[in-house]
Amino acid sequence: MKGKRTDLAGAGCGIARTLQVVGDWWSLLIIRDAFNGRRRFSEFQKNLGVARNILSARLRKLVDEGIFTVEPDPQSGLSHLYVLTAKGQELGVILVALWQWGEQHCFAPGELDYAVVDKLNRQPLPPLQLVAQDGRVLEPQDFCVARRTDADQTRS
Amino acid sequence: MKGKRTDLAGAGCGIARTLQVVGDWWSLLIIRDAFNGRRRFSEFQKNLGVARNILSARLRKLVDEGIFTVEPDPQSGLSHLYVLTAKGQELGVILVALWQWGEQHCFAPGELDYAVVDKLNRQPLPPLQLVAQDGRVLEPQDFCVARRTDADQTRS
DNA sequence: GTCTATAGGTTTCAAATTTAAACCATTATC
DNA sequence: GATAATGGTTTAAATTTGAAACCTATAGAC
Numbered sequence A, B: 001m002k003g004k005r006t007d008l009a010g011a012g013c014g015i016a017r018t019l020q021v022v023g024d025w026w027s028l029l030i031i032r033d034a035f036n037g038r039r040r041f042s043e044f045q046k047n048l049g050v051a052r053n054i055l056s057a058r059l060r061k062l063v064d065e066g067i068f069t070v071e072p073d074p075q076s077g078l079s080h081l082y083v084l085t086a087k088g089q090e091l092g093v094i095l096v097a098l099w100q101w102g103e104q105h106c107f108a109p110g111e112l113d114y115a116v117v118d119k120l121n122r123q124p125l126p127p128l129q130l131v132a133q134d135g136r137v138l139e140p141q142d143f144c145v146a147r148r149t150d151a152d153q154t155r156s
Numbered sequence C: 001g002t003c004t005a006t007a008g009g010t011t012t013c014a015a016a017t018t019t020a021a022a023c024c025a026t027t028a029t030c
Numbered sequence D: 001g002a003t004a005a006t007g008g009t010t011t012a013a014a015t016t017t018g019a020a021a022c023c024t025a026t027a028g029a030c
Helices: A014-022 A027-035 A041-048 A052-064 A092-105 A150-155 B014-022 B027-035 B041-048 B052-064 B092-105 B150-155
Strands: A068-072 A080-084 A114-118 A143-147 B068-072 B080-084 B114-118 B143-147
Touching (some): A014 B027, A014 B092, A027 A052, A027 A080, A052 A068, A052 A080, A092 A114, B027 B041, B027 B092, B041 B052, B052 B068, B052 B080
Antiparallel strands (some): A114 B143, A143 B114
């Protein structure tokens, strides 16, 4: 069809499938806010400044995808809470990866005075590293996507 | 303005800034293909099936952002090559994080027969882990975004 | 040299999406 | 019972996307 965003859901690629779920303009920011403790429609809306109909559509989609569940709000029968599922929480690694890249490449030195920190001791997380099965730290050119061997398939 | 996509570039958030650069529908897929060895306009276009005008606009933006450089094609003066910069290569961690989440949550068991592997020995990479400065492995609920302390600022 | 094919775009136009603002329904609060 | 707040939906304009047609420069065939 003409102006319709192409559908990536059938792609045999993990990246494309993930983007199909959270790859639009707002979803990851909504999820970021959820990690930051926000749970109500109005909280997301106020913090993000996103149009209410868009927020509504995104939340519905993310609930459909199993990223959020809708829970009753114990404080008020008028509101309800969008709570991250385990599936949604596991997006945390992606958020940290995005944050760290942005921190390194999109800010002037000293411009960003927030960091991703360890809740226990408030120390910033060290940069994520790609580590091989044998413990070697990999550089970006050291990995690729390849067909699994049968050995791998059975092993997992 | 009315129908205009909101600008996140001014946000004091690493995630928002990163999404401003690579957060649209196609950019990360183009970059994925670049990791996969593709370098020419026609290669990206054929593999992704993206409209040529969109690909053109995205490549231009990514060059402007310093993700790609344009190099002359030694094979042909008609074509040229889009080559990932170091900044672009450092997006690899994000791609792996996206892949692994999608692999785990968006495929039926056995449906995906590709994996992100270590080029050296073809073994799949283990899942990325969030590791604290002291080496503890962190769960999604163990980190948050917080203001840097002065100690952190001077240390880095 | 001329014809043709190819790479790498740009232009055009219709369809879909985004946004802002207005509107509506339900539930608290006074 | 009136009023306000929450969580949306509806509407209409502006922008973006996508498909196809078109254009330009180089390469190769003749």
